[in-house]
Amino acid sequence: MLIINDLVQPDTIEEAYRILIARKTNSVLGGCAFLRMGSRNIGTAIDLAKLGLNTIKEVDDYIQIGAMTTFRDIECSPLLQQFADGVLSKAVSHVIGIQFRNVVTIGASVYSKYGFSDLLTALLVLETDVELFKGGRISLAEFLDKPNERDILMNIWIKKVDCRAAYQSMRMSASDYPVLNVAVAKTGTDWLVTVGARPRKAIIARHISTALSQKNVNSENVDFFANIACEELVFGTNARGTAQYRQAMCKVLIKRAIKEVLLCK
Numbered sequence: 151m152l153i154i155n156d157l158v159q160p161d162t163i164e165e166a167y168r169i170l171i172a173r174k175t176n177s178v179l180g181g182c183a184f185l186r187m188g189s190r191n192i193g194t195a196i197d198l199a200k201l202g203l204n205t206i207k208e209v210d211d212y213i214q215i216g217a218m219t220t221f222r223d224i225e226c227s228p229l230l231q232q233f234a235d236g237v238l239s240k241a242v243s244h245v246i247g248i249q250f251r252n253v254v255t256i257g258a259s260v261y262s263k264y265g266f267s268d269l270l271t272a273l274l275v276l277e278t279d280v281e282l283f284k285g286g287r288i289s290l291a292e293f294l295d296k297p298n299e300r301d302i303l304m305n306i307w308i309k310k311v312d313c314r315a316a317y318q319s320m321r322m323s324a325s326d327y328p329v330l331n332v333a334v335a336k337t338g339t340d341w342l343v344t345v346g347a348r349p350r351k352a353i354i355a356r357h358i359s360t361a362l363s364q365k366n367v368n369s370e371n372v373d374f375f376a377n378i379a380c381e382e383l384v385f386g387t388n389a390r391g392t393a394q395y396r397q398a399m400c401k402v403l404i405k406r407a408i409k410e411v412l413l414c415k
Contacts, residue, residue, distance in 0.1 A: 178198065315335040329390045345379065355379045
């Protein structure tokens with residue numbers, strides 16, 4: 151059962167943080183889409199709706215996305231649809247239905263480090279930083295590796311670079327969580343491959359990323375690179391698939407994503 155004893159809407163991020171650290175049971179609310187799936191007793195729930203963290207805008211060489219921005223906002227943003235072949239918009243467009251995407255926020259999805267996240271896999275393939283109130287600005291990859299700490303995620307920052315990118319996922323049905331997802335990006339001669347829903351959280355596939363960047367890649371030798379990723383990553387088993395099935399699907403999805411990037415102009 152979910153119990154919320156009190157609800158506040160702070161006017162400043164400083165006030166929100168003071169309330170957060172006042173008691174261990176206090177918690178920041180995101181879109182609340184997944185709260186009903188668990189059993190929690192929240193002392194004071196903190197709604198960040200008054201802090202203006204629901205915008206997508208260009209700031210110098212970056213795209214800034216506020217933590218309260220919804221998946222639907224990301225999906226429909228002309229700026230994100232044009233950036234990196236719309237990889238972020240495409241990744242979230244698969245998530246359940248429009249009503250659901252209208253409430254799920256990027257802040258909650260990133261801060262919670264969900265293993266099944268479509269968004270994290272796509273964000274990780276881009277040059278992405280997270281901005282925390284106390285922890286400051288760090289790369290998304292570093293944030294995902296760090297132990298969970300009590301902090302407030304304020305913004306996501308994505309470097310505006312000229313890159314080609316693709317996102318692929320495998321689902322048992324259109325509205326289900328992904329069995330596996332993959333993102334591939336190419337910036338200049340540098341490639342980056344990320345794999346998520348293993349079912350662990352998204353991770354950068356370092357060996358295949360290096361191999362793609364150092365060798366000539368074409369549609370004839372994609373199998374060679376896809377095999378590297380399957381050998382370097384660890385896969386797990388849950389209700390949606392076995393480790394062996396995920397490993398086999400990883401090769402297929404990476405091949406598709408690389409070929410899609412090669413076709414991008």
